[in-house]
Amino acid sequence: TNPHAQIRPIHRPPRRPADRHPHCAWTVSIDPSHTPPVMTAHTEQIGSTAAVTVELSPIDHGGDGRADYSGPLLSDLRFSDFSRSALVRIAEEICVQHHLLALGFLAAVRRRADEDKAREITRKQLTGIAGVAAQRIRDALGLPSTLESLALVLSVHPLLNPKQYVESEIRQDGGALELRISREALVDRDGGWPTLLGSEHLDPLQALVRGVNPHFTVRVVAEDAAGLLLAVDITEAPAPECVEVAITKVSTGAAFVFEDRGIPLPLFVV
Template sequence: MVNHDDETPSGFAGLGRDELAVLVPELLLSGHLIDRSGMAHSIAAFGRDGMAQIAIEEWQVASPVYTRRMQRALNFEGDTVETIFKGLQLDIGAPPQFMDFRYRVEDDHHGEFWLDHCGALADVEPMGEDYVRAMCHDIEDPTFDATALATNSHAQVRPIHRPPRVPKDRKPVCAWTVTIDSAHVPPPIPANFEAVAASNAARTALEPIDPGDDGAADYAGPLLSDLRFTDFSRSALIRMADEVCLQHHLLTLGFLIAVGSRADAGLTAQIGRKQFAGIAGLTAQRLRDALGVGDDDAALAKVLRLHPAWNPLPYTGVRVDQADIGVRLCIPKHSGAVADRVWPSLIDATNLAPIEAIARGVNPHYAVHVIADTADELSVGFLLAARPFAEAGEVAITRFSTGADFRFSDRGIPLPLTVI
């Protein structure tokens, strides 16, 4: 007898507060590592300069949309430097500790941030100075501004110093000022921004946070040196997790739009599937290890339910069932995600590589097979093969990142940074 998931507004509703506090930083890191997969295939197709331009375009159109969503969800809307910094702490562009942002607020219109550790730089420095400049100069200048502009159209982010590092072990690795001045002329709205802002992902409604739940229900208080996720309520953590998954889809939407402006539909889908498979497999393994769920069918079902590819449920409509005969993943062919043409839209009966990568991130013996393919839904099942499958090349490419083996640590009680 099949045990269907209860109808629920969130795929994370089955988790306790402690599990959610582990999950949210994992999801933030997963979102960041999307580019470790996508940009490798962009370089192959369009060269280093083309890759850099794609990265600029995807972040410019996605980050303002999801930044405002998170501000509304966690009740810290505003137009100050403090608001900008709070947004960065819940942004896949700046996952905690891996991208170790530190902040100083001088007043509402002036502040600084610097990175004591930059996982992205650790990934790129071995590739040479040209790639470092592409990331730390060409990409960061317009994308940092785009993120800040989501809070205040007159905000500017400018470097104090940045890589290439001189000396080569310089710490902090970079430092930046943030200045809000009405004399600053806002840059033009990026091409395709309105399309992303009007997407189903941007407009997906999620359950509000329950203010009566134990723990912090929002981030309306002072800016903190670090976010300690165990301090937030279960309800707040569920909303954070769903919002971070939407960040994944919005960034992927921006990526596919940028690739699609340079390639035909076939090549765009091919690059999109490779990007999807690479991050999907690595994320599945990290979720499995972080939550300590093992490698059996129950573990596979849990990882599938929690994977950002299939969340939030109001956007994807994906269902995971578990029965005595195994696990079933059901992907509807009509959903907000399919209409936006993001990850779920790239899956069909002949293109299952991202699902295979997820399953093998849990256990390398899993094979994926089609159970049913109708006008409304694709259903796939999972069987254990006698021999393990080799890791997909797309996952191996993504594993190049130091984020693949990164471990979060407990930094204790965070300090308030807000100027009084």
């Protein structure tokens, strides 16, 4: 609320009871000599997107497990301590963060290249992320390389989530799988990831389905202003890993895994 404000910690004695609220204390000093940061057009642009205001799933505070981050300050955070509805909300928020980062990336590239080149570069970014994310979801869930597994991966993949922001429909029946992506969702107002897809631009979806099984391939069944309908076929020969996925795997974050570090211990801020 004041661009001249700075935050510094208050000195406290070394010991504090665990139930002290708040666990840490801060003071704000306002100095008119501090130069306030400039709000860039880029920041305001992202702040006005539908992704910022999308309403996600409510958390059931009466369910088993933690519903929020309240309680003692701990040395670690364990997802298993949270309720199912809280975990759903966390996953949705993480997917929204994916879309916001992609929108910010696209806006930054647009300042340096024309529209066609900006969309081409962002599409390559999406191709790498879509393929790696599909592989990681498949492996995390221990799924076989079947169409049923692909349907499950599609249902939770960040490209198509959260459902309140991206509208899609997955139809899986035996040896057939179809995916319909709407053109009338909130993400389409923002010009986000799904708007980069089309009959001439299937690379991100090819990388996604082949992240589950390299024998999978997508083809367009129908495309109009209302949406894109695709079918998944199975090829005899496996497709090679695309360059964008290989480059994305160079990042150390692409191989990140969670580990159990035991029971978190309370921290006492001094």
